[in-house]
Amino acid sequence: MRCKNLVDVGRRQFLRGGALAAAGAAAATVTTAPANAAPANAQVDYPSNRLANISDLKVNEPVDIEYPDADSPGVLIKLGQAVEGGVGPDGDIVAFSVLCPHKGYNMSYNGEDRTLNCPGHFSRFDVESGGQQVWGHATQNLPQFTLRVDGNGDIFAEGASDLIFGRPSNVL
Amino acid sequence: MAYKRQIDRLPIPPKDAKVSNVTCHYCIVGCGYKAYTWPRNKQGTLKDNAFGIDLSEQQGADGTWVAPAMYNVVKQDGKDVHLALVPDKDCVVNSGLVSIRGGRMAENRPSRVTGTQQQRLTDPMIWRNGTWQPTSWDDALDLVARVTARIITQGSEDDLVVSMFDHGGSAGGYENTWGTGKLYFQSMKVKNARIHNRPAYNSEVHSTRDMGVGELNYSYSDYEITDTIVMVGGNSLETQTNLFLNHMRKGLENGARMVVVDPRRTVTVNAAEEIAGKENVLHLAINPGSDMALFNAILTQVVDNGWTDNEFIKNSTFQDGEAVAQDDAHPAGLGSLEYAMKTCRTSPEEAAKICGIDAADIVKAAEWIAKPKEDGSRRKCVTCYEKGVIWGNDNYRTIGAIVNVSLATGNIGREGSGCCRLGGHQEGYYRPSDAHVGRPAEYVDQLLIKGGGKIHHIWACDHYKTTLNASEFKRVHRRRSNMVKDAMDASATGTREQQVEAIVAAVNAGGLFVVDMDIIHSQIGQNAHVILPAAESNEMNLTSMNGERRLRLSEKYMDPPGQAKPDCLIAAGIAQHMERVLREMGHDKYADQFKGYDWKTEEDAFMDGYHQGNPDVTYDRLRAMGNNGVQEPVAGFKDGKLVGTPRLYADGKFDRHGRKDKKALFCAAGWRGWQAPGKAKEQADHKFWINNVRANIFWQNQFLDQDNDFIQDRFPYPFIEMNPDDMAEMGLNPGDLIEIHNENGATQGMAYPTDTARRGQVAMVFGSPSGSQGNVVNPGVNELVLPDYKHTWGNIRKLADATPTAKAVSFKSKEYTA
Numbered sequence: 007m008r009c010k011n012l013v014d015v016g017r018r019q020f021l022r023g024g025a026l027a028a029a030g031a032a033a034a035t036v037t038t039a040p041a042n043a044a045p046a047n048a049q050v051d052y053p054s055n056r057l058a059n060i061s062d063l064k065v066n067e068p069v070d071i072e073y074p075d076a077d078s079p080g081v082l083i084k085l086g087q088a089v090e091g092g093v094g095p096d097g098d099i100v101a102f103s104v105l106c107p108h109k110g111y112n113m114s115y116n117g118e119d120r121t122l123n124c125p126g127h128f129s130r131f132d133v134e135s136g137g138q139q140v141w142g143h144a145t146q147n148l149p150q151f152t153l154r155v156d157g158n159g160d161i162f163a164e165g166a167s168d169l170i171f172g173r174p175s176n177v178l
Numbered sequence: 179m180a181y182k183r184q185i186d187r188l189p190i191p192p193k194d195a196k197v198s199n200v201t202c203h204y205c206i207v208g209c210g211y212k213a214y215t216w217p218r219n220k221q222g223t224l225k226d227n228a229f230g231i232d233l234s235e236q237q238g239a240d241g242t243w244v245a246p247a248m249y250n251v252v253k254q255d256g257k258d259v260h261l262a263l264v265p266d267k268d269c270v271v272n273s274g275l276v277s278i279r280g281g282r283m284a285e286n287r288p289s290r291v292t293g294t295q296q297q298r299l300t301d302p303m304i305w306r307n308g309t310w311q312p313t314s315w316d317d318a319l320d321l322v323a324r325v326t327a328r329i330i331t332q333g334s335e336d337d338l339v340v341s342m343f344d345h346g347g348s349a350g351g352y353e354n355t356w357g358t359g360k361l362y363f364q365s366m367k368v369k370n371a372r373i374h375n376r377p378a379y380n381s382e383v384h385s386t387r388d389m390g391v392g393e394l395n396y397s398y399s400d401y402e403i404t405d406t407i408v409m410v411g412g413n414s415l416e417t418q419t420n421l422f423l424n425h426m427r428k429g430l431e432n433g434a435r436m437v438v439v440d441p442r443r444t445v446t447v448n449a450a451e452e453i454a455g456k457e458n459v460l461h462l463a464i465n466p467g468s469d470m471a472l473f474n475a476i477l478t479q480v481v482d483n484g485w486t487d488n489e490f491i492k493n494s495t496f497q498d499g500e501a502v503a504q505d506d507a508h509p510a511g512l513g514s515l516e517y518a519m520k521t522c523r524t525s526p527e528e529a530a531k532i533c534g535i536d537a538a539d540i541v542k543a544a545e546w547i548a549k550p551k552e553d554g555s556r557r558k559c560v561t562c563y564e565k566g567v568i569w570g571n572d573n574y575r576t577i578g579a580i581v582n583v584s585l586a587t588g589n590i591g592r593e594g595s596g597c598c599r600l601g602g603h604q605e606g607y608y609r610p611s612d613a614h615v616g617r618p619a620e621y622v623d624q625l626l627i628k629g630g631g632k633i634h635h636i637w638a639c640d641h642y643k644t645t646l647n648a649s650e651f652k653r654v655h656r657r658r659s660n661m662v663k664d665a666m667d668a669s670a671t672g673t674r675e676q677q678v679e680a681i682v683a684a685v686n687a688g689g690l691f692v693v694d695m696d697i698i699h700s701q702i703g704q705n706a707h708v709i710l711p712a713a714e715s716n717e718m719n720l721t722s723m724n725g726e727r728r729l730r731l732s733e734k735y736m737d738p739p740g741q742a743k744p745d746c747l748i749a750a751g752i753a754q755h756m757e758r759v760l761r762e763m764g765h766d767k768y769a770d771q772f773k774g775y776d777w778k779t780e781e782d783a784f785m786d787g788y789h790q791g792n793p794d795v796t797y798d799r800l801r802a803m804g805n806n807g808v809q810e811p812v813a814g815f816k817d818g819k820l821v822g823t824p825r826l827y828a829d830g831k832f833d834r835h836g837r838k839d840k841k842a843l844f845c846a847a848g849w850r851g852w853q854a855p856g857k858a859k860e861q862a863d864h865k866f867w868i869n870n871v872r873a874n875i876f877w878q879n880q881f882l883d884q885d886n887d888f889i890q891d892r893f894p895y896p897f898i899e900m901n902p903d904d905m906a907e908m909g910l911n912p913g914d915l916i917e918i919h920n921e922n923g924a925t926q927g928m929a930y931p932t933d934t935a936r937r938g939q940v941a942m943v944f945g946s947p948s949g950s951q952g953n954v955v956n957p958g959v960n961e962l963v964l965p966d967y968k969h970t971w972g973n974i975r976k977l978a979d980a981t982p983t984a985k986a987v988s989f990k991s992k993e994y995t996a
Contacts, residue, residue, distance in 0.1 A: 049186065049187075052186075077236035108276070109239055109276075110237065110238060110240065110243065114996060119995070123994050124994070128415070128445065128448075128994035130995075135180055135988040138180035138987070139892065140988045140990045140992060141874070141992035141994075143275075143276065143874070144281075145247035145285075145888070146245060147180040147181060147888070150180075165186075167184060168184075168185065169188065169245065172236050172241050172243050173233070173236055174190050174233050175187040176186040177186075178236070
């Protein structure tokens with residue numbers, strides 16, 4: 007179960023960006039013949055995808071996002087108070103993957119204590135502490151998306167802190 | 179701010195990656211994994227890989243995924259190889275689930291490439307010139323053998339104190355318990371021994387064994403088809419994670435009810451409520467230490483309402499009054515149900531008063547366990563228990579009272595039933611007889627405190643973190659071992675003979691010569707004079723059995739670090755050097771006792787030990803049985819497969835006590851309040867009950883996780899769960915560093931506000947490297963030297979505001995909320 011406020015803005019654009027990046031990554035990893043070996047970048051190139059505008063966000067009302075591509079659901083939240091890693095004028099906007107990094111179940115947001123909770127096996131993550139696993143079975147904290155806000159208040163995702171569940175590379 | 183791995187891509191195992199069977203070595207459940215290893219310069223592709231799936235697609239929930247913690251670069255036959263350690267979907271234990279512990283086995287491997295676990299010991303070391311210096315095996319073992327041989331021939335084998343694991347999994351297993359057991363119980367008859375987590379060499383569950391009921395008698399699948407699960411002093415979602423998630427959960431989803439007996443509300447209670455609904459979960463938050471009264475009242479309800487299984491009682495239990503009288507070795511009498519009832523009879527009201535819960539809830543628990551269904555059929559019930567009672571008040575009688583209820587209701591040996599401990603480590607015990615140790619066994623940690631023993635051999639034990647009365651133990655152990663360090667420093671330029679003379683003189687003057695076998699330089703290892711590096715599971719082949727007696731071979735897929743060796747081969751090395759030195763000393767006959775250790779591999783030790791008692795079982799046959807292995811006892815070998823035993827006592831004959839009549843005995847579990855000395859006064863004199871608890875994040879592998887950034891980021895200091903009102907009253911904020919203190923000592927941790935913590939009760943994580951809960955536990959044990967770690971009272975004071983590290987930690991509730 008995910009939150010319902012799906013933000014559609016910019017999806018088409020980021021899908022395109024994601025697909026291009028994926029093609030690049032695939033070319034780097036699929037190649038086997040030494041004669042054709044293409045130099046791969048040392049790190050994954052992330053798409054820069056517009057998620058929303060600051061004016062779309064209300065405090066503690068998360069919106070669904072998809073990043074770096076449509077198969078990777080996430081959530082964008084304005085917390086109302088500055089947190090480490092938060093962006094925007096109030097330093098309070100964060101975004102996370104909502105696929106539980108234990109077994110990939112979709113997590114739901116508990117607005118009361120601001121945690122993401124996994125119905126699969128009862129893990130929970132604190133969105134106010136950088137996605138730290140409060141309790142659970144995942145062997146990492148929640149992938150947090152790197153955000154940038156431009157002069158118009160548009161929020162862009164441009165990276166991820168950890169490997170997203172269910173993929174060998176964050177950009178496929 | 180949470181720890182970020184900053185990893186966004188991992189190598190893919192190629193189709194021809196080598197695959198090894200792995201049983202997770204951390205906890206009793208023993209989840210199955212597959213280890214994929216492949217050369218450093220090879221990789222699979224998104225479409226063509228070892229998993230045979232299209233990795234260019236997002237995998238769905240429960241899909242195959244290698245998390246960064248499941249990956250590392252390790253040494254295999256001297257070469258760097260990639261390692262991916264993936265849960266096995268075909269293993270019936272975990273069905274592809276991972277715990278936060280097992281899922282990190284790969285990153286908790288030593289790797290000089292990725293820099294993980296550089297705390298692992300790599301070379302034998304001897305205390306030289308004021309520090310530990312690396313040396314060869316021969317040099318180190320020569321010193322161990324010379325000092326040991328001198329002392330035990332001059333005095334007796336009673337001067338040698340041995341602390342040694344008795345379990346399976348990481349440090350143990352059939353190979354290593356045999357190697358150490360053969361050395362100390364066959365070549366020698368060492369009496370002053372103790373086990374890794376308690377101060378004597380004894381069973382943790384004497385009473386159930388004396389009643390005829392071995393403590394691991396069911397299959398995990400019994401939880402899936404039972405009507406009621408009773409959990410006493412256990413917290414399986416946290417500590418046997420995939421037993422709860424893969425088996426108990428299915429039972430609850432199939433309509434089972436659950437009774438949880440625990441003074442503290444745990445994540446297990448919360449998850450059970452989520453799965454089964456609150457109306458089907460009964461949490462009996464009893465007063466600490468009152469379990470026996472509760473189970474006596476439940477038994478009384480069962481008997482008085484005629485819910486007993488009379489056929490079972492008649493055919494399978496003793497009928498004629500008293501069978502075993504109470505004596506020094508038996509803290510309660512044993513006999514027929516009628517005999518036990520004379521002592522156990524307790525009304526719900528009496529028990530309610532002792533336990534601090536409603537009498538109606540006691541009646542309800544009895545009904546959930548034993549009241550026949552509407553169609554008249556009997557309810558099936560699985561009962562499980564662990565440290566809450568094992569390390570609790572009056573261990574013998576309390577566990578007896580629990581087993582009584584299972585026996586009276588015929589809930590042992592049948593499908594959907596069982597009465598078992600949940601367990602900590604896996605099992606893997608195969609040793610010569612320990613009868614010479616005696617019962618009650620020597621209270622070894624007190625013996626050391628009182629100046630007894632001259633040599634201390636320590637095998638993967640760290641008393642610093644896992645003993646009671648730890649403050650005093652540490653002071654004395656350090657003082658006595660320092661006497662020997664001083665003597666070694668003073669004779670540093672002498673010959674080996676002169677050095678041995680100096681050591682012998684120091685121990686005869688009250689010192690202690692300490693030899694520490696471990697995988698890391700432990701805290702008690704700081705007192706060691708010789709340190710010998712051991713291998714872990716998968717750096718060697720290792721056999722163990724899990725909590726449903728499932729025996730597997732966990733295969734070697736990497737080299738041990740440096741010169742590290744399997745414990746069984748270290749024990750063999752000690753034996754060989756003992757033989758040589760004793761012969762040199764002219765003790766030919768004694769030297770002969772140390773023959774028979776010409777093992778080249780751990781398999782040789784397995785064949786010399788376990789295989790001798792279980793001739794059907796070999797490495798090849800176990801390898802063929804894969805991650806599902808075979809449930810012990812192994813009944814034969816047929817059609818190319820080992821034949822196992824799904825549950826014990828299916829024929830209604832009970833033999834764990836060794837009685838010829840094979841009748842189970844009931845326990846006359848007479849309630850006597852606090853059994854261990856000093857508990858009642860300590861309770862009266864202090865404000866807080868100091869419960870000690872486990873955390874899923876590092877239980878059973880905290881010694882490795884002290885060097886794991888992901889874990890240290892979550893709990894940089896041991897947590898002490900506390901009621902928020904108690905914290906407010908004391909002016910404490912989340913993460914503040916607090917000290918728990920009483921007459922036994924002091925320890926510290928960080929305050930973690932928890933709504934469900936009762937006022938006046940705190941729960942401190944056990945076994946932490948940076949805050950030993952045992953410091954404040956008094957020396958009180960039961961008649962058979964079982965420690966009562968769980969009952970400690972102390973006062974609390976603030977030491978410091980939360981450090982920046984502690985302030986970054988989340989202090990939110992650990993309970994899942996949708």
